[in-house]
Amino acid sequence: MSESNRVLVVDDEPNIVDVISMALRFQGFTVEAAGTGAEALSQVAAFRPDLIVLDVMLPDMEGFEVARRLGAERAGTPIIFLTARDAPEDKIRGLTTGGDDYVTKPFSLEELLARVRNVLRRSGRAEPESSRLSFEDLELDEDSREVSRAGEPIELTATEYRLLRYLMLNPRRVLTRAQLLDHVWDYDFGGDARVLETYISYLRKKLDQFGPSLIHTVRGVGYTLRTPRA
Known part of the structure; x- marks a missing residue:
């Protein structure tokens, strides 16, 4: 390394x-x-x-x-x-x-x-960046835009992909609803947190088919990507 x-x-x-x-x-x-x-x-x-x-x-x-x-x-x-x-x-x-x-x-x-x-x-001083993000058994390739969990491919929409990518760029960090809306949707997005909750639900259903839930709700704040509790 x-x-x-x-x-x-x-x-x-x-x-x-x-x-x-x-x-x-x-x-x-x-x-x-x-x-x-x-x-x-x-x-x-x-x-x-x-x-x-x-x-x-x-x-x-x-x-x-x-x-x-x-x-x-x-x-x-x-x-x-x-x-x-x-x-x-x-x-x-x-x-x-x-x-x-x-x-x-x-x-x-x-x-x-x-x-x-x-x-x-x-x-010219930046360390070379890998195009692959990983967390636990979850993999995301930024070049091919392919996502898999436990080796199983997962098909995501463009919005689901952006949401998962931002969560994977900030593992274990609690991200507020405002941060997620700003980074996944446009900064002038006129909707509300219900749109975010809907897409979190979509994403969980697709990821949770292959293992314990990795996306956790932090009540009153937002969401975090973290290791499931034993």
């Missing part, structure tokens, strides 16, 4: 560091953190990250200065600046100081994770 991509998270707010680090680790990244510019500079040499998420407002120096000081030492390591400052001149300064992207606070974790993956892909 190849080594996972390494991400250095630099922010002086521990709660933000914890949330970002947890989300990245959940997605398979190796993560280290720093709370100051000086710590970031030393961590780059020791940790050798594939990407740096760098807050602009640090207690000892600006993130822009950290990027400038790293210079050739970071050897093309991409940087995503993270800041509450959203003025156009700040964004321009960030992107011209060596930044590859600029995310303003407050931000969506899903958006940040998507930007991390995009920047890694653009920089």
